[in-house]
Amino acid sequence: MRAIELKNVSKIYKNGVKALAGVSLTVKQGEFIAVMGQSGSGKSTLLQIAGLLDDCTSGQIIINGNGVSRLNKNVLADIRMKSLGFVFQSFHLDTHLKAYENIMVPMLINAEYKNKSAMKERAIQLAETVGLTNRIEHYPGELSGGEQQRVAIARALANNPDFILADEPTGNLDSKNEIIIFEELKRLSISGKGVLVVSHNDAVKDYADRVLTMKDGILEHTDEK
Numbered sequence: 001m002r003a004i005e006l007k008n009v010s011k012i013y014k015n016g017v018k019a020l021a022g023v024s025l026t027v028k029q030g031e032f033i034a035v036m037g038q039s040g041s042g043k044s045t046l047l048q049i050a051g052l053l054d055d056c057t058s059g060q061i062i063i064n065g066n067g068v069s070r071l072n073k074n075v076l077a078d079i080r081m082k083s084l085g086f087v088f089q090s091f092h093l094d095t096h097l098k099a100y101e102n103i104m105v106p107m108l109i110n111a112e113y114k115n116k117s118a119m120k121e122r123a124i125q126l127a128e129t130v131g132l133t134n135r136i137e138h139y140p141g142e143l144s145g146g147e148q149q150r151v152a153i154a155r156a157l158a159n160n161p162d163f164i165l166a167d168e169p170t171g172n173l174d175s176k177n178e179i180i181i182f183e184e185l186k187r188l189s190i191s192g193k194g195v196l197v198v199s200h201n202d203a204v205k206d207y208a209d210r211v212l213t214m215k216d217g218i219l220e221h222t223d224e225k
């Protein structure tokens with residue numbers, strides 16, 4: 001099964017904060033899951049651990065059937081590059097690169113892509129799928145927040161990942177752009193990607209297949225919808 005599975009995952013930071021206290025969650029391909037919860041409840045920690053950006057203290061992470069706990073850093077980086085795409089609140093675009101060049105960045109570090117003009121063509125196609133056809137030559141500073149986030153989504157899709165993980169993707173956007181971003185993420189889940197969004201934006205409930213609530217490091221599996 002293609003899925004991200006977290007089994008009884010706990011995270012205690014070095015300073016002693018217990019950010020996750022036995023979280024279990026499965027994100028399957030084609031599914032849009034939203035995790036909501038108050039500030040400090042552990043949402044970003046959950047996303048970082050599900051996305052192999054940080055280690056858990058105990059529990060298991062299984063991606064597409066493979067347990068990741070014993071894998072070395074290079075293998076983890078390879079899984080991250082090929083299977084996971086990330087979207088963040090503050091976009092994290094390179095301000096010195098044009099929109100299409102930002103979208104190309106993950107392809108440049110993927111040895112599977114070798115031909116630069118093919119990469120550019122793919123980047124332009126991805127820009128089109130997120131509705132940015134007329135903005136590909138723009139630098140991030142020349143784009144609206146919503147457009148920048150769409151560049152970030154296109155970049156997350158660069159290596160055709162199975163999953164998109166988004167941390168507060170509409171945190172810096174107005175309500176019109178919020179809808180555009182959630183609709184885009186919804187479209188991706190319908191096209192077969194597994195989408196995990198952590199957010200305190202209530203609007204996400206209209207798009208998610210399942211809405212879970214994080215409270216003090218515990219994930220409540222009662223569906224709020």
Ligand SMILES: Nc1ncnc2c1ncn2[C@@H]1O[C@H](COP(=O)(O)OP(=O)(O)OP(=O)(O)O)[C@@H](O)[C@H]1O
Pocket residue numbers: 013014015017018019037038039040041042043044045046200
């Ligand atoms: N790197 C870190 N080192 C130590 N403690 C941390 C670290 N990152 C987060 N924490 C603590 O872990 C808890 C959970 O933090 P987390 O960032 O996951 O919350 P969150 O739900 O994403 O909050 P927000 O909605 O404000 O983004 C908080 O108490 C926070 O202070």
Ligand SMILES: [Mg+2]
Pocket residue numbers: 043044045167
């Ligand atoms: Mg957070």
